[in-house]
Structure formats: C-alpha cells, structure tokens
Amino acid sequence: MNNLCVVILAAGRGTRMYSDIPKVLHTIGDKPMLTHVIDTAMSLQPNVISTVVGYGRELVIETVKRPVTWIEQTEQLGTGHAVQCALPTLPENGVTLILYGDVPLINKESLQSLINTACECKLAVLTDIVDNPTGYGRILRCDKQKIIGIVEEKDANSQQKQIQEINTGIIAADNKYLAKWLKELTNDNAQQEYYLTDIIALAVKDGIEVKSVAVPEHYLVAGVNNKLQLAELTRIYQQNLAKELMLSGVTLNDPLRFDLRGTLKHGKDVIIDVDTVFEGECTVGNRVKIGAFCVLKNVTIADDVEIKPFSHLENCTVGANSQVGPFARLRPDAVLAENTHIGNFVEIKKSFIGNGSKVNHLTYIGDTQIGQNTNIGAGTVTCNYDGVNKFKTEIGDEVRIGSGTLLVAPVKVGNRATTGAGSVITKNCPAEKLTISRVRQNTIDNWVRPEKTNK
Numbered sequence: 001m002n003n004l005c006v007v008i009l010a011a012g013r014g015t016r017m018y019s020d021i022p023k024v025l026h027t028i029g030d031k032p033m034l035t036h037v038i039d040t041a042m043s044l045q046p047n048v049i050s051t052v053v054g055y056g057r058e059l060v061i062e063t064v065k066r067p068v069t070w071i072e073q074t075e076q077l078g079t080g081h082a083v084q085c086a087l088p089t090l091p092e093n094g095v096t097l098i099l100y101g102d103v104p105l106i107n108k109e110s111l112q113s114l115i116n117t118a119c120e121c122k123l124a125v126l127t128d129i130v131d132n133p134t135g136y137g138r139i140l141r142c143d144k145q146k147i148i149g150i151v152e153e154k155d156a157n158s159q160q161k162q163i164q165e166i167n168t169g170i171i172a173a174d175n176k177y178l179a180k181w182l183k184e185l186t187n188d189n190a191q192q193e194y195y196l197t198d199i200i201a202l203a204v205k206d207g208i209e210v211k212s213v214a215v216p217e218h219y220l221v222a223g224v225n226n227k228l229q230l231a232e233l234t235r236i237y238q239q240n241l242a243k244e245l246m247l248s249g250v251t252l253n254d255p256l257r258f259d260l261r262g263t264l265k266h267g268k269d270v271i272i273d274v275d276t277v278f279e280g281e282c283t284v285g286n287r288v289k290i291g292a293f294c295v296l297k298n299v300t301i302a303d304d305v306e307i308k309p310f311s312h313l314e315n316c317t318v319g320a321n322s323q324v325g326p327f328a329r330l331r332p333d334a335v336l337a338e339n340t341h342i343g344n345f346v347e348i349k350k351s352f353i354g355n356g357s358k359v360n361h362l363t364y365i366g367d368t369q370i371g372q373n374t375n376i377g378a379g380t381v382t383c384n385y386d387g388v389n390k391f392k393t394e395i396g397d398e399v400r401i402g403s404g405t406l407l408v409a410p411v412k413v414g415n416r417a418t419t420g421a422g423s424v425i426t427k428n429c430p431a432e433k434l435t436i437s438r439v440r441q442n443t444i445d446n447w448v449r450p451e452k453t454n455k
C-alpha cells in the first residue's frame with residue numbers, strides 16, 4: 001500500500017518486569033520485542049514508521065538501531081496522547097496502523113487484512129475472543145452487532161466486564177479522521193488518561209462504520225507485562241521456528257528442547273540433538289550432525305561435519321567432513337579446513353587448521369597457522385601471549401607435535417618436522433627433523449629411598 005504509515009507505542013516503563021531495562025528491550029530469541037515489531041512493520045513497506053519512546057529513550061534508540069522516526073513522549077498520558085505525539089509525522093492522506101512495542105509476535109498477514117479493512121471503512125480494530133478478558137478493553141456492540149465503542153476494564157460496569165470480545169490495542173485508521181478524533185479526546189475517565197480507544201465512539205458519532213478483524217490465534221496479539229508472559233511467548237516463538245525448520249527438512253530430536261536466537265540456514269539431512277542453542281547467523285551444510293548441549297554462534301559449517309556434544313563454537317568456520325568435540329571450544333576466527341579433527345578440551349582461537357590435520361586432546365591453539373595432515377599431540381600449548389603482545393606460531397604440513405609441547409611464539413615448525421614430547425620450543429624447528437628440548441632422563445643406581453625412623 002502506498003500511503004501506509006505505522007505508529008508504534010513504546011514509551012511505557014513496564015513496571016511489572018521489575019527491571020532497569022525498558023520493557024520493549026526485553027528480548028525474544030535474542031531480539032528486543034520492539035525490534036520484532038519494527039521488523040514486522042517494515043515487511044509492510046510503509047512510508048513512515050514513527051516509534052513513540054519515553055522511558056529509557058536513549059537506550060531504546062541505541063539498542064534497536066532501525067531506520068525509524070523516533071518520537072519522544074515525555075509524560076505517559078495515555079495511548080491516545082502517545083499517538084497525538086506522532087501526529088506531526090503523519091501525512092494528511094493515507095492510513096495509519098498503530099502497533100504496540102510490547103506485543104511482539106504480531107504477524108504481517110493479520111496486519112495486512114486490518115489495513116485492507118481500514119482502507120474500505122476508515123477505522124478498523126484488531127480483536128480477539130478470549131476466555132479471560134480481565135485487563136483488556138471490551139468491544140461494545142449494538143443490537144445489530146455493529147461496534148459502538150470500547151470500554152476499558154477500569155471504566156467497565158459488571159455487565160460490560162462479561163464481554164469476551166477484546167480490543168487487542170492494534171488499530172488502523174484513515175489519517176484525516178484519526179487527526180480529527182485525536183484532537184477530540186479527553187481524559188475524563190477512571191485513569192485520567194487520553195485513551196486511544198475513545199476514537200471508536202467518536203467515529204460512530206461521525207457516522208463512520210467501525211469494522212473489526214479477528215486474529216486466528218491469541219499469541220499474535222498477546223502483550224508482555226511480566227517475565228512469565230515473556231517466557232510463554234518465547235516458547236511459542238521457538239516452537240514456531242522449530243516447526244519451520246522441521247517442515248524444511250531438519251531433524252530436531254526434540255523440538256521442545258531447541259533454541260534459535262537468530263537465523264539458521266541449512267542443507268539436507270541435518271540432525272540436531274536436544275538442548276542445542278543457535279545464535280546470530282548460522283549456516284550448516286548437508287548431512288551435518290550436531291550433538292546435544294552445544295552452543296553455536298555465527299558459525300559456518302560445511303557438509304558432512306559432526307559437532308559432538310557440549311561444544312561451544314563462536315564466529316568460526318568448520319570445513320567439510322570434519323569432526324569437532326565433545327567439549328571443544330572454537331573461538332572467534334578459528335578456521336578449520338576440510339577433514340580436520342578437533343577433540344575434547346581443545347580451545348582454538350584465531351587460527352587456521354589445514355586439511356586433514358588433527359588436534360585431538362587437551363590443547364590450546366591461538367594465533368596459529370597449521371598446514372595439512374599435521375598432528376598436534378595431547379596437551380600442546382601455543383604460548384602466544386607474553387602478557388602484553390600476541391605472537392604467531394606457524395606449523396607446516398605433516399608435522400608431528402609431541403604431547404605436552406609448549407610452542408613459545410613467535411616460532412615456526414617446518415614441514416614434516418617432529419617435536420619431542422614435553423619440549424619447550426623457543427626457536428624455529430627445521431623441516432624433516434626431530435627437535436627435542438627436555439632434560440635427559442637420569443636414573444640414580446645407588447640411591448637409597450628414605451624410610452621413617454622409629455624414635
């Protein structure tokens with residue numbers, strides 16, 4: 001639609017979150033609730049998105065980082081007042097959609113049908129029918145079932161409180177009329193607030209028919225006021241993501257124990273075991289198997305890779321046909337070529353591991369370049385840091401680093417070199433040769449073992 005504007009209300013503090021963080025910054029799947037709403041609004045391609053902020057305004061703007069028009073509402077005088085604050089950003093003609101920063105899972109389809117309805121009739125309200133309507137504004141209808149107004153919980157009489165059809169808060173209205181009705185609002189009500197919902201009765205007074213659009217599922221319009229509701233919506237969000245992944249071919253061993261806090265691109269026949277968390281932007285190739293209890297953030301994993309349980313991978317790349325874990329830690333800029341093996345209790349940071357090379361046990365590799373088909377023995381440490389500066393280690397092809405080798409960087413190990421177990425390597429090791437630096441073993445033949453003396 002050409003003339004669409006969106007206003008998002010996000011000025012409230014969210015007292016019941018018991019948090020110093022503004023409510024709309026609390027996250028669902030690692031993304032602030034307000035960002036979810038803005039992204040959904042953006043998918044409608046409106047001309048303007050005006051976001052009304054108040055409590056924690058600077059933090060909200062800085063965290064959300066989306067190209068919207070920020071409007072400040074210094075005092076929270078009600079939803080009607082909040083929209084009034086955004087009025088100067090709305091053109092005279094067109095339709096405005098009003099969203100809430102704490103109703104994070106609203107979807108494009110429901111909004112599109114609300115907008116279409118508002119285009120026909122000037123004012124449309126998104127409604128729902130719920131078992132327990134407590135706290136919501138109730139939709140008032142005349143005998144002929146036409147909408148005549150909305151009454152807030154605090155202003156409702158006992159009969160009105162029985163009404164189960166509720167105002168979700170989300171409405172769409174013709175700009176000209178919206179501007180007119182907002183000017184007519186008063187705060188003559190139980191909460192002494194300027195209620196946006198009062199525009200319904202004002203429209204009816206102007207002879208405008210107000211139409212409703214019902215949502216197919218309640219979670220789409222569920223608001224978050226406390227941490228319990230945040231957790232409930234997070235689960236629904238996660239289950240929806242899990243469903244999408246399974247329907248596109250991913251095997252999730254238990255979709256209830258799965259968390260995607262970002263995006264996951266995947267090939268075919270991917271298997272993901274329980275309690276694995278994906279964060280940021282992750283890509284996994286064909287036939288990738290990810291074990292239980294792994295955390296993967298911004299990773300690129302090629303075909304036929306197995307990540308075994310309890311591994312933690314961040315900002316790294318794993319080449320095809322490699323094996324990682326269990327209990328492996330790949331830190332930022334760890335790049336594994338194809339056919340590599342990274343075993344248990346191995347930490348790799350800012351290093352390249354060449355094709356076919358293995359680092360299987362209890363090892364730290366940092367700021368290191370390793371060639372092809374090299375084997376790093378158990379307990380090897382690249383000593384890359386002198387407490388002030390970092391230094392590089394270069395290890396060639398087909399090298400055998402003996403167990404317990406300390407490689408004091410900067411240092412180079414040539415192709416097909418071997419280091420003796422327990423060596424402290426401080427100088428370059430020439431290719432093809434064995435380099436060893438350890439005290440020679442010595443057995444004292446006539447040594448007498450001390451025994452306890454009886455006093």
Ligand code: UD1
Binds near residue numbers: 080
């Ligand atoms: C509102 C509706 C109610 C509806 C309910 C749905 C009104 C008067 N009532 O009530 O009919 O059933 O939502 O959840 O609109 N906000 C501002 N500035 C303000 C006041 C509010 O930005 O001055 C923002 C809040 O941050 C929040 C949203 O508007 O995101 C809704 O405000 P809230 O006070 O929660 O309204 P409700 O009483 O829940």
Ligand code: MG
Binds near residue numbers: 223
């Ligand atoms: Mg509310």
